[in-house]
Amino acid sequence: MRSRKPTSSDVAAAAGVSRSAVSFAFNNPQRISAGTRQRILDAAERLGYTPNTLGRMLQAGTTNSIGVLLPQRLAQVLENPYYSRFLMGAGQVCDREGYTLLLTPPLQDSVLKAIPYAAVDGFIVCGLEVDRGEVAELDRRGIPFVLIDSDRHEGAPSVEVDDRGGAAEVARYLLELGHRRLAVLSIEPGPDAAVRGYRGPLARRLAGIGDALGDFGLSLDDVRLAEVPVTRHDGYRATTGLMARADPPTAIIALSDVLAYGAVDALQELAVDVPNEVSVTGFDDLAESAWFRPRLTTVRQPIVTKGRMAADFLISAIRGEDQHPHQMLGTSLIIRDSTAKPQSLPH
Amino acid sequence: MRSRKPTSSDVAAAAGVSRSAVSFAFNNPQRISAGTRQRILDAAERLGYTPNTLGRMLQAGTTNSIGVLLPQRLAQVLENPYYSRFLMGAGQVCDREGYTLLLTPPLQDSVLKAIPYAAVDGFIVCGLEVDRGEVAELDRRGIPFVLIDSDRHEGAPSVEVDDRGGAAEVARYLLELGHRRLAVLSIEPGPDAAVRGYRGPLARRLAGIGDALGDFGLSLDDVRLAEVPVTRHDGYRATTGLMARADPPTAIIALSDVLAYGAVDALQELAVDVPNEVSVTGFDDLAESAWFRPRLTTVRQPIVTKGRMAADFLISAIRGEDQHPHQMLGTSLIIRDSTAKPQSLPH
DNA sequence: CCGGCTATGTAACACGTGTTAGTTACCTGC
DNA sequence: GCAGGTAACTAACACGTGTTACATAGCCGG
Numbered sequence: 001m002r003s004r005k006p007t008s009s010d011v012a013a014a015a016g017v018s019r020s021a022v023s024f025a026f027n028n029p030q031r032i033s034a035g036t037r038q039r040i041l042d043a044a045e046r047l048g049y050t051p052n053t054l055g056r057m058l059q060a061g062t063t064n065s066i067g068v069l070l071p072q073r074l075a076q077v078l079e080n081p082y083y084s085r086f087l088m089g090a091g092q093v094c095d096r097e098g099y100t101l102l103l104t105p106p107l108q109d110s111v112l113k114a115i116p117y118a119a120v121d122g123f124i125v126c127g128l129e130v131d132r133g134e135v136a137e138l139d140r141r142g143i144p145f146v147l148i149d150s151d152r153h154e155g156a157p158s159v160e161v162d163d164r165g166g167a168a169e170v171a172r173y174l175l176e177l178g179h180r181r182l183a184v185l186s187i188e189p190g191p192d193a194a195v196r197g198y199r200g201p202l203a204r205r206l207a208g209i210g211d212a213l214g215d216f217g218l219s220l221d222d223v224r225l226a227e228v229p230v231t232r233h234d235g236y237r238a239t240t241g242l243m244a245r246a247d248p249p250t251a252i253i254a255l256s257d258v259l260a261y262g263a264v265d266a267l268q269e270l271a272v273d274v275p276n277e278v279s280v281t282g283f284d285d286l287a288e289s290a291w292f293r294p295r296l297t298t299v300r301q302p303i304v305t306k307g308r309m310a311a312d313f314l315i316s317a318i319r320g321e322d323q324h325p326h327q328m329l330g331t332s333l334i335i336r337d338s339t340a341k342p343q344s345l346p347h
Numbered sequence: 348m349r350s351r352k353p354t355s356s357d358v359a360a361a362a363g364v365s366r367s368a369v370s371f372a373f374n375n376p377q378r379i380s381a382g383t384r385q386r387i388l389d390a391a392e393r394l395g396y397t398p399n400t401l402g403r404m405l406q407a408g409t410t411n412s413i414g415v416l417l418p419q420r421l422a423q424v425l426e427n428p429y430y431s432r433f434l435m436g437a438g439q440v441c442d443r444e445g446y447t448l449l450l451t452p453p454l455q456d457s458v459l460k461a462i463p464y465a466a467v468d469g470f471i472v473c474g475l476e477v478d479r480g481e482v483a484e485l486d487r488r489g490i491p492f493v494l495i496d497s498d499r500h501e502g503a504p505s506v507e508v509d510d511r512g513g514a515a516e517v518a519r520y521l522l523e524l525g526h527r528r529l530a531v532l533s534i535e536p537g538p539d540a541a542v543r544g545y546r547g548p549l550a551r552r553l554a555g556i557g558d559a560l561g562d563f564g565l566s567l568d569d570v571r572l573a574e575v576p577v578t579r580h581d582g583y584r585a586t587t588g589l590m591a592r593a594d595p596p597t598a599i600i601a602l603s604d605v606l607a608y609g610a611v612d613a614l615q616e617l618a619v620d621v622p623n624e625v626s627v628t629g630f631d632d633l634a635e636s637a638w639f640r641p642r643l644t645t646v647r648q649p650i651v652t653k654g655r656m657a658a659d660f661l662i663s664a665i666r667g668e669d670q671h672p673h674q675m676l677g678t679s680l681i682i683r684d685s686t687a688k689p690q691s692l693p694h
Numbered sequence: 695c696c697g698g699c700t701a702t703g704t705a706a707c708a709c710g711t712g713t714t715a716g717t718t719a720c721c722t723g724c
Numbered sequence: 725g726c727a728g729g730t731a732a733c734t735a736a737c738a739c740g741t742g743t744t745a746c747a748t749a750g751c752c753g754g
Contacts, residue, residue: 005489007740018704023742033702048487053466054410055740058401058709064464065449074438074448084431091421094452100465101421101450102412105442117411118447119400119466140395142352291638354710365734370712380732402710405739 006047015043026051057119065100066090066314067120069134069145071127074105080230080258081286082303083126086148089307090124097315112137122314124148129199144317146310149201152326157313159306159327163201166299166331167208167255170281173333174251175216177341179279183224183242183249184209185235185259205255205283224249228259235262243270243278250278250342257282257289257298264294264338275340285334295336302329353394362390373398404466412447413437413661414467416481416492418474421452427577427605428633429650430473433495436654437471444662459484469661471495476546491664493657496548499673504660506653506674510548513646513678514555514602517628520680521598522563524688526626530571530589530596531556532582532606552602552630571596575606582609590617590625597625597689604629604636604645611641611685622687632681642683649676 012019017036024031025040043049057063068090070077077083087101094101104123107114111134115123122144128134130153138145139155147158174182187202210220224242228234235254239262242249254260260282267274274280274294282289285300309327316323359366364383371378372387379387390396404410415437417424424430434448441448451470454461458481462470469491475481477500485492486502494505521529534549557567571589575581582601586609589596601607607629614621621627621641629636632647656674663670 009740019741020704020706020743021702024703027742031702036703048489050484050488051463052740053463054401054405055709056463056742057466058405058711058739059741059743061709063401063466065466073442075435075442078431078435078438081431084425084428088422088425091425091450091452095420095422098454100452100461103438103448103450105438105447107445114447116398116400116403119404119410119412137397141397142395288635288638291635291640293638356710366711367713367734367736368732371733374712378732383732399710402739403712405709405741406711406713408739 005052006049008049008051010047011040011044011049014047015040054119063119063121064098065102065120066094066311066318067102067104067118067123069111069114069118069123069125069128070103070105071111072105074103076229076231077103077105081288082256082258082284085286085303086126086307089304089309090311092304092308093311093315099311099315115141122146122318124310124314125150127200131199144314146314146317148306148310151200155324157317157324157326159309159313159329161201161301161306161329162331163204164208164211166283166301166333167205167253168211169208169331169333170283170297170299171209171212171253172215173335174253174279174281174339175212175218177251177279177339179251179342180216180218181247181249181251182209182213182222183226183252185238185252185254185256185263186225186227187230187255187259188227202255209253230256230258232258232262232265235259236265237262239263239266240270243267243272248278251339252278252280254281255283257284257286257296260296260298260338261288261292264292264296275338276343279339279342281339289334290336294338297336297339298334300332300334305329352399353396355396355398357394358387358391358396361394362387401466410466410468411445412449412467413441413658413665414449414451414465414470416458416461416465416470416472416475417450417452418458419452421450423576423578424450424452428635429603429605429631432633432650433473433654436651436656437658439651439655440658440662446658446662462488469493469665471657471661472497474547478546491661493661493664495653495657498547502671504664504671504673506656506660506676508548508648508653508676509678510551511555511558513630513648513680514552514600515558516555516678516680517630517644517646518556518559518600519562520682521600521626521628521686522559522565524598524626524686526598526689527563527565528594528596528598529556529560529569530573530599532585532599532601532603532610533572533574534577534602534606535574549602556600577603577605579605579609579612582606583612584609586610586613587617590614590619595625598686599625599627601628602630604631604633604643607643607645607685608635608639611639611643622685623690626686626689628686636681637683641685644683644686645681647679647681652676 008019008022012022022040025037102118102120104114104118125145125147127149130151145156147153147156213219226238228238252263254263260280263280264274267278272278282296282298285298289296289298355366355369358369369387372384449465449467451461451465472492472494474496477498492503494500494503560566573585575585599610601610607627610627611621614625619625629643629645632645636643636645
């Protein structure tokens, strides 16, 4: 039972050389004679020496790791296929460039507190408003970062999606079908967001829905809005609530596919036919949405590409190429079987 | 443009105190007078000082991070819903205990090379044979680790699944239905596994199938075996190959749900009816398998529980509770719509 | 036989932190 | 007026590494 892990000093003592020689033996072979090198390696093997990872990182000033700063707990993030796809895109770049990927959830429900505990060369920041403390903290630290699902921020690259256009397109599609009583299942802002108004992708999606409503003489005040955590079960519960009201909607616009699944769950339990009695749309176009029954009408966004570009931008920033690109990715409306004309028009 | 991130020495100089005082001001407030403490905090704020993460970790000897040592590249791992579920289970524990999760894929196609670059307090080792170099290397380093989808190894905790029993159950089910020409879609061993024989879960699953075959007077020599990487597309390709042979199977046992999806893809393209012409079974029972058409008959294993227990065991080991539990989790056969009696019996 | 070069090894510095032991200065009690 | 205690702060050590600047010895050519 060895009490302490052997260090390079121990190896040096055992081989009768200086600590520098040990370092050279491992990292700079031609800097030392073959004989002593072998003697050092033998001693290292005998003692079971392995260079300490943290010590090396501290000296090198690099960790070969990129962090993903997450707005929710790991259990919630990894339950959501959206993040799996996103991480897969980022992972492709990590594979190519030899980086590891550190998932950094909030610490004690605080994203801010989690930052100092992540040994990384840079962060991909997911779904945080730019005027929150985290962005200022990262600026202060002088550590490179990239913003995702947020707002444009000078001083850091970002990758965004045309949320406004995509949401407008799906809302306009429903309105053209004849729907007038719409409900929106939105995503609850983070735990410490307090009363501050909407920002980022959700604000843009709601604005897009507002654009479409305006074309038909309506406004956002005419739709019911429910804000819930982004899980299937919460989509189910919110929809149950919506349908219990006096004038239930004829179409439900979910701002996430996961929420749309839950909405369909609730409607099926209430024996409400989808799409003939109520239409449901999603946002993301996860792979599951094509398998889902009814096949889900939704707004496709290029999630994997988003992850890939975020990681690419971050690694460029880490390498000191000091441009701050802002990429905007397009969306497309995927029409499937969960939407139809409203039944109640004749009434 | 600050050339260098300020260090605690800079703050000490700016506040006219020693470096120790700076450390106390942050970590041990009552150890210093309120006046100088405030002066130090002011100086720190003015300079934009933040304690260096690596420096602190090196001194503390802990990273508050657990690593997941992966046998494949990140892009492949994150494409596979099996790992998403597993990571979710591990993530639940990380959330509770305040750990971050470092995904560590092979470096230059070598799992061994990746180990020294992970700054973690311990590893969850996924799907590696115990007699490979990685386990010896981790032993040498004296870093705690837990084995998953592997074999029992004294000196480290492990979480296993009753692969043999589960595979025997599904094979016996098919044989009882009357199937005799079986094919097995197995998972290709890692890139550097060389010629060494099967080990770990795959060996156990094949052994289980052998058990069932033995009950019917057959053996593993009587089934066709295809080994492919665990992606849907590879399942598709292998099945296309199997069906092109002279006497195609009437039932395909895939050792992973993902491979089963690919098998069904291929059969549908060949206009072969599932399950009436060919039965297909999977292994895992991913959520997708209940949505898949035809709904997939498969062996359920408790993936989330596996991840949770692995992380629990690891954290216990990190805290120095030196027991080495070996947990075995049960499986259950889920019979759905992708299996039926063979059609060709009358012939 | 001596100046200059190369091969080999070492001392010292740098990376940045937390903590223990030790030094002042001050106040209290007798 | 002095022993004894305490509050406030600092010097030094520890964590473990890589690398630069310097010292020593040996070789070669002139």
